[in-house]
Amino acid sequence: MSKNAAKGPSGQQGEDTPEKTGVAAKAQELKIFFEEAQVELKKITWPSRKETYTTCAAVMVLVVVMSLFLGIVDLGLSKIIEAVLS
Secondary structure, X not given: OHHHHHOOXXXXXXXXXXXXXXXXXXXXXXXXXXXXXXXXXXXXXXXXXXXXHHHHHHHHHHHHHHHHXXXXXXXXXXXXXXXHHO
């Protein structure tokens, strides 16, 4: 009776096998992917706390300098356009 339950609508037993094999194969690929990802994550060398603070401070200084520069350029260009249009 279990053989009859496994048969598809056309009565052939092999029709369900490719789908199960496809899903099983994808599940196996996913398992392998996560195992390889775990191995790669163990290879990461994280920066020290001091390096992180130094890099963060450099980025903050650069952001402030660039925002001041762009603000001054924007102000200058808006004054030039205002003078031309008036």
